[in-house]
Amino acid sequence: MLDSDAVAAHPWCGPAEGRPLAYRGPHRLSRDGWTNFAGRLERGEEIALLGALAVGHRHALDVGGGTGELTAAVAARAGRCAAVEPHRDRVAVLDAMAGAVVEVHPGHAEALPFADNSFDLVLAAWVLPYVRDLRGALHEIARVCDDRDPDAAVVIVGGAPDNELVRLLNETCVPLSGEEPDHQGFLLTEAAVVFAEHGFAEFSLLRTEAALHFPEPVESDRIAVAATTLVDFWFEDHPHAAAMRHALEPALAEHFAHRPHAIGDQATVLVARPSARGPRPTTCRRSA
Ligand SMILES: C[S@@+](CC[C@H](N)C(=O)[O-])C[C@H]1O[C@@H](n2cnc3c(N)ncnc32)[C@H](O)[C@@H]1O
Numbered sequence: 193m194l195d196s197d198a199v200a201a202h203p204w205c206g207p208a209e210g211r212p213l214a215y216r217g218p219h220r221l222s223r224d225g226w227t228n229f230a231g232r233l234e235r236g237e238e239i240a241l242l243g244a245l246a247v248g249h250r251h252a253l254d255v256g257g258g259t260g261e262l263t264a265a266v267a268a269r270a271g272r273c274a275a276v277e278p279h280r281d282r283v284a285v286l287d288a289m290a291g292a293v294v295e296v297h298p299g300h301a302e303a304l305p306f307a308d309n310s311f312d313l314v315l316a317a318w319v320l321p322y323v324r325d326l327r328g329a330l331h332e333i334a335r336v337c338d339d340r341d342p343d344a345a346v347v348i349v350g351g352a353p354d355n356e357l358v359r360l361l362n363e364t365c366v367p368l369s370g371e372e373p374d375h376q377g378f379l380l381t382e383a384a385v386v387f388a389e390h391g392f393a394e395f396s397l398l399r400t401e402a403a404l405h406f407p408e409p410v411e412s413d414r415i416a417v418a419a420t421t422l423v424d425f426w427f428e429d430h431p432h433a434a435a436m437r438h439a440l441e442p443a444l445a446e447h448f449a450h451r452p453h454a455i456g457d458q459a460t461v462l463v464a465r466p467s468a469r470g471p472r473p474t475t476c477r478r479s480a
Contacts, residue, residue: 256319351376393467
């Protein structure tokens with residue numbers, strides 16, 4: 193088990209150099225960009241890991257549930273899973289799976305529509321880069337997780353330092369975007385700090401790997417499709433999107449020379465549990 197200082201110092205939350213002092217602000221996640229991206233994502237290992245983490249829990253919350261792949265896996269293991277999602281089209285997809293084990297709530301991480309201590313498992317996978325108020329969202333996630341239950345857990349999935357997708361975007365698109373680079377380890381470190389303020393004191397870090405697949409046999413086709421997929425993921429309507437696609441082509445040619453049909457989406461998974469095991473300090477309680 194780690195404490196929050198050890199999380200911050202851990203190489204899986206790196207790299208230490210380049211770690212920002214403040215949140216860069218949210219990425220835009222477009223509708224079509226995410227749909228195309230998600231259609232190429234193979235994430236069996238990640239889904240199996242999160243399903244395994246849900247075993248033994250009774251009522252889970254998936255914050256930023258997207259199109260529900262993880263919501264469904266967690267509901268299957270935990271018995272019940274609520275999903276909060278702000279995007280209208282993704283809420284419609286989630287609604288189609290709503291029923292006895294999945295409940296859907298349109299909303300934002302920054303103002304979760306639940307009472308304190310409502311869940312014994314709260315999951316936020318690949319969501320922190322999209323929230324407007326990082327600390328506000330993290331306080332809300334901690335608030336709705338029942339710290340009176342020693343087996344309760346908060347699980348945050350973010351990019352590992354060797355994440356191939358984030359590296360390609362950071363090195364090639366971000367310099368053309370006028371935005372700050374992404375540092376997913378910073379997001380995980382901030383999560384540990386805020387959860388520690390809420391009395392969560394036992395942290396562990398896990399690794400898992402998903403990957404975007406590009407089966408196109410002709411390399412030039414594959415590079416063009418991958419460039420569009422990556423740019424549309426974060427920069428779909430950006431005025432420099434065409435320049436980004438162009439700039440990605442040589443970087444993708446180099447990448448595919450080593451890994452011909454996939455771009456890794458390597459993840460670090462932060463698991464936070466209540467301390468052994470008193471209630472959190474009352475000064476840190478927060479209601480929406
Ligand atoms: C990259 S997707 C991940 C979806 C899902 N967690 C998964 O792993 O499949 C990020 C999701 O976060 C949602 N999102 C964006 N801003 C949010 C916010 N402030 N609160 C909660 N979710 C948000 C997006 O609409 C999107 O569905």
